[in-house]
Amino acid sequence: MAELLKLNVQERTKLxxxxxxxxxxxxxxxxIYYNAKGANLPVQVELVPLEKAYAQVGNSQVFELVIEKDGKTETMPALLWRIRNEPILGFPEHVDFFGVDLDSEIKVSVPFELVGSAPGEKAGGTLQVLRDTVEVVCKPMSIPETITIDISGLEIMDSVHLEDINFPEGVVPTFEENYAVITVAPKAEESEAEEGEEEAAEETAEATEE
Structure with missing residues (x-):
């Protein structure tokens, strides 16, 4: 197992x-540090190390949280669950850590990463990203940094649905319907022309009925 990033925090006694x-x-x-059993511990962490850790592991990569409490330290595998930023200046003003059981599956959101170049975009279409993350279930050490989508074969009007994507072994997406993630929309003028043809066809049909 690769060496994990370590982040030191201290118990927060004044609330x-x-x-x-x-x-x-x-x-x-x-x-707040929440363990896998639902208990929680108020903590405090230095701003700069926190920002560096977030830049490296984001919300979905396991790291080692070193908790200092009562003069002792305990190291726990954890995720940076949530960071709340100050609304005006944007710096972190609160953080939630989530302790994980490395042998139990968890549900997390993982970002998509696009690779390649879509021929349909080069032909004048517009590449539209409909979803930029996907919720998956897997063990903590199997969480991928990103889910790769190859768009090099996409022409105008093509789409990539969730079931078209190859997920790593042991990583299972959770979904109720096979939704589209990426699509290449036609040129604006083509769309307008198609709408005009549809409207003309409807008007012709109505006139025929009359």
Whole structure:
């Protein structure tokens, strides 16, 4: 198993808006660590290491959370579950960590990554990304960084549906319907022309009925 990123956090003993404001002013971010059994522990983490960790693992890659509590440290596999950003300046103001059981499957969202170049786009069509993430079920260490979609064969009016995508072994998408993820829409003038032809056909049909 590859060496995992480590992020140090400390137990947060002073709770509430006032202490949290003082933490942020000191370059710290308040947060909560939730373990796999549902228990939680208030924690605090330095802003810069948190930002660096998020840039590397995002929301879906396992890392080692080193928790300092009562003069001892405990290392737990975890995910950066949620980061809430300050609405104006955009810096992290709260973070939720989620402890995982490496032997149990979990449900996470993984981003798509497009590779190749669509001939339909070169022909004047518009490549439309309808979904940029997919929810999958797998064990924590099997979570892929991205799900790759090859668009090199897409012509105008072609689409890629979820069932067309190759998922890594042990990674199963969750869905109720086989929805489209990528499509190449026709040129605007072509779409307008088609709409005009449809309207003309409808008017002709109505006139014939009369």
């Amino acid at each position: 509430g808006k006032g202490p949290n404001r003082r933490l942020r002013a000191a370059g710290m971010v308040p947060g």
